[in-house]
Amino acid sequence: MIRQWQDYPLRTGILWMGRYRINRFLGMGSYGQAYACTDMETGRTVLLKRNMPSKKELGRLLLERESRILQELRHPRIPQWIRYERRGRHEALIMELVEGDNLEHKMMAQGRTFSLLESLRIVKELLQTLDYLHQAGFVHRDVRIPNVLMQEDRIYLIDYGLSCRIGERLPEPLRSGLKETEPAAAEADVLAGSSWSAVKRRMRVPVPASDLYGLGHLFLFMMYAGYVPDEGQGERGWEEELALPQAVTHFVRRLLGQDEPGWHSAALCGQELRELMNRLRS
Ligand SMILES: Nc1ncnc2c1ncn2[C@@H]1O[C@H](COP(=O)(O)OP(=O)(O)OP(=O)(O)O)[C@@H](O)[C@H]1O
Numbered sequence: 001m002i003r004q005w006q007d008y009p010l011r012t013g014i015l016w017m018g019r020y021r022i023n024r025f026l027g028m029g030s031y032g033q034a035y036a037c038t039d040m041e042t043g044r045t046v047l048l049k050r051n052m053p054s055k056k057e058l059g060r061l062l063l064e065r066e067s068r069i070l071q072e073l074r075h076p077r078i079p080q081w082i083r084y085e086r087r088g089r090h091e092a093l094i095m096e097l098v099e100g101d102n103l104e105h106k107m108m109a110q111g112r113t114f115s116l117l118e119s120l121r122i123v124k125e126l127l128q129t130l131d132y133l134h135q136a137g138f139v140h141r142d143v144r145i146p147n148v149l150m151q152e153d154r155i156y157l158i159d160y161g162l163s164c165r166i167g168e169r170l171p172e173p174l175r176s177g178l179k180e181t182e183p184a185a186a187e188a189d190v191l192a193g194s195s196w197s198a199v200k201r202r203m204r205v206p207v208p209a210s211d212l213y214g215l216g217h218l219f220l221f222m223m224y225a226g227y228v229p230d231e232g233q234g235e236r237g238w239e240e241e242l243a244l245p246q247a248v249t250h251f252v253r254r255l256l257g258q259d260e261p262g263w264h265s266a267a268l269c270g271q272e273l274r275e276l277m278n279r280l281r282s
């Protein structure tokens with residue numbers, strides 16, 4: 001109960017931290033809240049991400065980490081870091097606002113579906129951004145449909161709240177707060193089955209392949225948005241249900257680590273995807 005009112009979104013129209021006018025509440029994740037605001041000092045419209053009051057120190061640590069990582073990144077499809085604000089108990093990460101909707105909203109709220117080639121194009125764009133991120137030494141670890149924004153045909157990768165350096169072991173308070181298990185346990189999950197929590201744990205292993213794995217699931221989510229199950233038909237695996245061209249199925253199974261070989265980089269994966277798309281078009 002207390003948690004609910006503590007985390008109640010800021011009211012539209014108020015001036016926050018004496019500087020940011022709240023224009024729109026955009027979303028509430030597990031640890032943060034995002035708002036579109038006007039920075040009254042610069043007149044610029046920005047994105048303000050605030051730590052969730054009830055999450056106390058964990059929420060604050062995550063936001064601060066996200067800020068430090070975002071500050072190091074400079075890429076046309078990653079929101080640009082602007083500044084980090086601290087006023088008493090309140091902290092906020094200010095970044096470039098991308099006008100557009102996230103893929104989850106497009107699919108769930110707007111009923112948008114994506115063709116095979118459209119979905120592959122989105123995967124291809126994300127591979128370019130991931131290649132940049134991995135070369136900069138980071139793993140995103142949360143490549144999912146709510147964390148991808150579409151602005152006309154531009155595809156942005158957002159939410160670096162769970163990102164870390166390649167191979168990094170998070171500091172203890174974060175590991176226990178986020179309930180992160182040992183990599184070996186995550187591998188065992190994959191072998192044991194594919195519950196969503198097992199999928200998430202696999203996505204959190206701090207290696208670039210985790211982002212390709214997330215991308216494989218993201219692609220399947222997009223294809224399932226347009227899938228109508230046959231009545232009376234029991235549940236089958238995605239390979240059978242989606243009945244994609246064989247080369248695409250193999251490509252996705254490689255992203256998911258279910259077929260060999262994997263890729264040494266997102267760039268090589270993107271290169272193969274481009275060739276695959278050319279073959280599909282001809
Ligand atoms: N730079 C941005 N421009 C436009 N919209 C954004 C931006 N960043 C976030 N959003 C919107 O706000 C939503 C929530 O932001 P984000 O994904 O960063 O945090 P979160 O998922 O709420 O928090 P957590 O760190 O707990 O996962 C996004 O799904 C997106 O719709």
Ligand SMILES: [Mg+2]
Nearest residue numbers: 029146147159
């Ligand atoms: Mg998010």
